[in-house]
Amino acid sequence: MSTASAHTVTLTGVQGHVVRVEVDAAAGIPGMTVVGLPDTAVREARDRVRSAISNSGATWKSCKVTVSLSPASVRKRGSGFDLALACACLAAFDAVPHDALGKWVLIGELGLDGSVRPVRGVLPMVLAAVRAGRSQLLVAEASGGEAALVPGAEVAVVDSLDEAVDVLRGEVAARWADAVTPHSQVDEELDLRDVNGQQTPRFAVEVAAAGGHHLLMHGAPGAGKSLLAERLPSLLPALSEDEILEVTAIHSVYGALRPERPMVVRPPFQAPHHTATAVALVGGGTGIARPGAVSLAHHGVLFLDEAPEFDRHVLDTLRQPMERGSVTLARGDATVTYPARFQLVLAANPCPCGKANSRALACSCTPDQKRRYGARLSGPLLDRVDLHVPVMPITRAELVDGRGGEPSAAVRQRVLAARARAHARFADVPWTCNAQIPGPELRRSHRVSADALAIVLDEVGRGRLSGRGVDRVLRVAWTIADLKGIDQPGLGEVSSAVSLRGGGLPWAA
Amino acid sequence: MRAKDACGRFGEELATSHLISQGLIVLDRNWRCDVGEVDIVAREGDVLVICEVKTRSSRRFGSPLEAITAAKAARLRRLAARWVSEHDVRPSQIRIDVVGIVVGNGVAHDVEHVRGAIG
Numbered sequence: 001m002s003t004a005s006a007h008t009v010t011l012t013g014v015q016g017h018v019v020r021v022e023v024d025a026a027a028g029i030p031g032m033t034v035v036g037l038p039d040t041a042v043r044e045a046r047d048r049v050r051s052a053i054s055n056s057g058a059t060w061k062s063c064k065v066t067v068s069l070s071p072a073s074v075r076k077r078g079s080g081f082d083l084a085l086a087c088a089c090l091a092a093f094d095a096v097p098h099d100a101l102g103k104w105v106l107i108g109e110l111g112l113d114g115s116v117r118p119v120r121g122v123l124p125m126v127l128a129a130v131r132a133g134r135s136q137l138l139v140a141e142a143s144g145g146e147a148a149l150v151p152g153a154e155v156a157v158v159d160s161l162d163e164a165v166d167v168l169r170g171e172v173a174a175r176w177a178d179a180v181t182p183h184s185q186v187d188e189e190l191d192l193r194d195v196n197g198q199q200t201p202r203f204a205v206e207v208a209a210a211g212g213h214h215l216l217m218h219g220a221p222g223a224g225k226s227l228l229a230e231r232l233p234s235l236l237p238a239l240s241e242d243e244i245l246e247v248t249a250i251h252s253v254y255g256a257l258r259p260e261r262p263m264v265v266r267p268p269f270q271a272p273h274h275t276a277t278a279v280a281l282v283g284g285g286t287g288i289a290r291p292g293a294v295s296l297a298h299h300g301v302l303f304l305d306e307a308p309e310f311d312r313h314v315l316d317t318l319r320q321p322m323e324r325g326s327v328t329l330a331r332g333d334a335t336v337t338y339p340a341r342f343q344l345v346l347a348a349n350p351c352p353c354g355k356a357n358s359r360a361l362a363c364s365c366t367p368d369q370k371r372r373y374g375a376r377l378s379g380p381l382l383d384r385v386d387l388h389v390p391v392m393p394i395t396r397a398e399l400v401d402g403r404g405g406e407p408s409a410a411v412r413q414r415v416l417a418a419r420a421r422a423h424a425r426f427a428d429v430p431w432t433c434n435a436q437i438p439g440p441e442l443r444r445s446h447r448v449s450a451d452a453l454a455i456v457l458d459e460v461g462r463g464r465l466s467g468r469g470v471d472r473v474l475r476v477a478w479t480i481a482d483l484k485g486i487d488q489p490g491l492g493e494v495s496s497a498v499s500l501r502g503g504g505l506p507w508a509a
Numbered sequence: 510m511r512a513k514d515a516c517g518r519f520g521e522e523l524a525t526s527h528l529i530s531q532g533l534i535v536l537d538r539n540w541r542c543d544v545g546e547v548d549i550v551a552r553e554g555d556v557l558v559i560c561e562v563k564t565r566s567s568r569r570f571g572s573p574l575e576a577i578t579a580a581k582a583a584r585l586r587r588l589a590a591r592w593v594s595e596h597d598v599r600p601s602q603i604r605i606d607v608v609g610i611v612v613g614n615g616v617a618h619d620v621e622h623v624r625g626a627i628g
Contacts (some may be wrong), residue, residue, distance in 0.1 A: 029573045029607065029626050031583075062572035 004091030006101045007134060008094045009125035010076045011290060013336025014249045016121075016128025018105065021084045025092040028064030036069030039077040039287070039333075048079075048110050048504040049086045056114025057160040061093045075333050077288065081434035083108035083138070100168040104216050107147075108140040118142040120255040123248050123262075126150045136286040138164060142163055144177030146252060146262035148392070149245065161202040187268065189234040194227065197398030201228055204389040204500055209235035210418035211400045211479030212345040212386055212433035215320075216377075219391030221354040227349035228391070229303045231270075234346060234408035236267040236300075243299045246339060250295050266299035270342075270404075274309035274416045276321050282327050282340075289329035289336055294321045297329065297342035307346040308376040315381055322384050343347045348377065384436060388473045418482035434479045439471045446457060446478055452494035459498060471499045516612060520564025521548055523627050524608040533558060540592060547588050547609075557587040557600035564610045573609035574621065582627045 005022040016050055032046040046067070053060045067085060069076050084106040084358040107125055108116040121343060126137055126147045137145045137155045144157035156174035158164040166172040195202065201217060205228050208215040215232075217225045239247060247264045251257050257264075272280060272293045279285065285293035296303060321327045321340035328337045350356040351370045356363040365373075382388075431437055437446065451482045456473055459465040465473065477489035477497035484493065525535055528551055537550035550561040561581070563573040585605050593603065599614040611619040 027623055029577050029623065030572050062574065 002092055002094065002098075003163070004098050004101065005103045006084040006088040006095075007129075008081050008090070008107055009128050009255065010074065010078065010080075011121045011124060012130075012334045013338060014088075014121075014124045014253055014291075015423055016125045017074050017345070018129055018132045018134060019074070019076060020079075021088045022068045022070065023085070023092040024066045025089070026066070027066050027168045030062040030064060030427065031164050032067060033069045036067075036072040036156065037075050038069060038081075039075060042069070042076045042081050045079065045085050045110075047083055048112065049089060050337070051112040052082070052114045052161050052306070053086055053089065053108040054372075055112060056165075058090055058095050058161075058165065060089075063479070065089065065092070066205070067157050069332070073290075077333075078407070080107045080121075080125065082110035083116055083140075083164065085159070086110055087164060088121070090165060094099070095269060096165055096168050099278055101171070102132070103136050103170070103378035103447075104138050105136065106135045106138045107143070108138075108158075110161060111421075114407045116140045116158050116160055116164065120260070121249075121253040122146050123245070123252040123257075125151060126153050127245065127249065129153070133404045138167065138174075139177075139180040142259040145179075146248070146257060147260065148177040148179040149248065149263055157304045158281070164440060190231045190380040191408045192228075192231045192235060192411055193404045194232065195224060195405045196401060196407070197394050198224055198228065200420070201225075201389050201391045202294045202368075202405065204387050204413060205229075205232055206235065207476060207479050207483065208232065208343065208345070208387055209411075210415045210483050211326075211475065212343060212423070212435040213386035213476060214435070214477065215387045215389070216346040216348065216382065217389055217391045218348040218350055220356075220393050222436040223391040225391050227304075229301070229347060230269065231307070231408060232343070233267045233269045233299050234305075235412050236343075237412075237416055237419060239265055239267060239299055247299050250291050250338060254291050254296060255294065268297055269303065270294075270300070271303040271305060274304070274306045275493045276310070276312075282313055282317045282321060283329050283338055284331070287331060287333045289331045294318065294327060294340040295338040295341055297408055300342060301345055302342040302346045303347070305347045307348045308373050310376075312376055315377070319380055319384075327367065329495065344385065346377070360459060383468060386476050386501065392440045405474075414483055417485065418479065420483065421482045422478075433476065434475045435477055437478075442471055442474055446476065448477060448480070448489045448494060450475070451492045452489060455491065455494055455498060465498075469501065473501060477502055516566055517564050518534070519561075519612065520608075521562045521616060523564075523610055523620060524551055524562040524622075527557075527608065527622060529559065531622070533564040537592070542588070542591055543596070544587050544591055545584050547585075547592055550592055552600075553604075555601040556600070557589075557603045558606050559585060559592065559595065560605065560606045560608060560609065561585055562608045564612060566612050568611055572621075573611060574607055574623065574626070577607055577626070585627055 003024045006018055006068045008019050009016045010019050034043055040412040051061055055188045091101055093099050109119050121407045122143040123146050127150050130150050130152050135152050146312050147155040155177040157177050251264050270293045282294050283289050325341035326337050351365040352373050353364045355361040456470055477494045480493040480496050481489040514547050533551040533553045535551045548562040549556040563576050564603045565573040589603050604625050605627040609621040
């Protein structure tokens with residue numbers, strides 16, 4: 001009967017805090033009191049821990065157990081405290097040597113039978129532990145691969161409380177988890193080869209990939225908008241080590257990782273349905289907000305099919321993350337910020353019935369219906385979308401041409417080369433692709449040739465391009481120049497850029 | 510007398526002799542009022558001890574001490590105040606103890622005395 005302590009980690013969003021679990025076992029009315037700002041799941045740990053200890057061969061001593069979680073000012077949440085709490089109790093009962101717990105950080109939920117189960121968000125927890133100087137971790141077997149991703153972490157896995165006790169006592173050797181090598185496990189991605197024809201939209205997707213531009217595709221149903229959008233991630237460069245940790249942390253907190261695929265190594269693709277709520281899109285929920293689709297698409301692609309069918313206010317919630325590259329969600333327990341730097345791809349039918357601009361079918365929408373439909377996408381959102389391209393239905397010749405299109409791998413080579421050229425220009429600035437160049441900077445240091453500028457000014461003169469529209473055309477022109485491997489956009493590049501933000505849609509002014 | 514009452518009665522006898530062996534002076538037993546019943550009232554030096562005895566015939570349903578719920582603890586506090594006011598004593602300190610007893614089948618009984626179990 002004495003006191004003991006163990007360490008674990010709690011999460012606020014993707015931010016982890018190392019928590020010290022102190023246990024005092026004293027004479028008195030038997031029972032367990034937990035103090036130090038626990039949430040319901042942590043308070044429930046006392047029932048799980050007690051059963052787990054009794055059922056795993058150790059003895060639960062009938063005494064007054066007081067548990068204190070410090071720092072007391074941080075809200076403790078989740079079921080990951082069970083393992084640390086159980087081990088600290090056993091140390092307080094003298095079933096585990098006190099000094100054995102010192103160097104470990106324990107993360108895991110307990111079953112009533114004493115089994116150790118994985119919890120969500122292990123990766124950001126391990127990151128926080130390592131950053132706090134505690135690099136030796138004990139986690140559930142299924143969490144091992146994910147935890148071992150963190151550089152510098154030494155991760156041991158256990159599948160039962162019994163095993164954890166044996167490891168702490170030094171009676172059995174710890175089973176150390178191997179870090180999964182980042183690029184050893186890549187899912188088969190959809191390939192651009194599957195898309196027949198569609199030269200202009202294919203080029204737009206390539207430009208979007210090379211410059212990080214947001215993209216709107218509009219056209220009849222079945223023309224291949226979704227097909228193209230789903231293949232955009234296959235053109236993007238693989239995530240860097242830092243990006244992998246960032247993206248995987250978000251997916252881990254959301255609970256989207258599978259044990260056999262513990263990390264996200266390719267740009268993620270998120271395609272929420274058009275009935276999605278604002279919470280599903282940007283994150284939210286009671287207590288502490290969970291990440292939404294914009295954060296799950298961090299460093300990847302957010303695809304909104306049937307974009308005009310989304311609720312207007314739901315689409316408007318995208319504006320903050322698009323500007324800032326992150327979302328800040330204030331809820332009762334805490335305000336959390338999730339990264340959300342995604343590439344937006346919108347797909348829209350030309351009208352509610354989808355038959356406008358079609359070669360054979362007659363559109364049945366009234367002009368008023370079309371106008372309302374178009375109005376749903378207007379304004380600040382479209383302002384941020386650099387590329388607007390029509391996708392026409394595939395022709396008979398393209399359909400019977402069985403050769404298929406150029407494969408993603410070939411296009412990706414050009415995209416990577418273009419990005420490398422752009423990177424060389426951005427050596428001393430915070431932005432990393434053409435889409436992020438601020439307007440003033442664009443006009444100052446990214447000049448185009450005089451005859452090219454004349455075309456743009458002509459468009460302005462005809463009222464087809466606004467001041468902001470000029471910036472967007474120039475950014476796209478720079479990306480096209482990067483793709484072609486030339487040093488400055490000329491007449492051809494700027495003309496292409498102008499046509500890639502072109503009409504066909506009543507609202508795409 | 511029913512079996513469970515006999516068990517409780519036996520436990521109280523055991524507890525009383527245990528307290529006496531510990532040097533406490535027993536003042537009163539099974540004192541009743543409309544709030545409830547105090548099993549044992551005793552003195553240890555200047556301290557007035559209100560003692561609740563909980564007896565069980567096995568540990569199958571947990572330690573007898575675990576039967577002291579928050580509601581029972583609150584009643585014991587009220588009972589302590591009532592006993593003091595009705596007996597016109599001025600103890601410098603009042604303490605509530607719990608004695609948990611598990612009755613063994615032979616001679617060995619398990620007696621656990623928690624001083625100041627209820628604050």
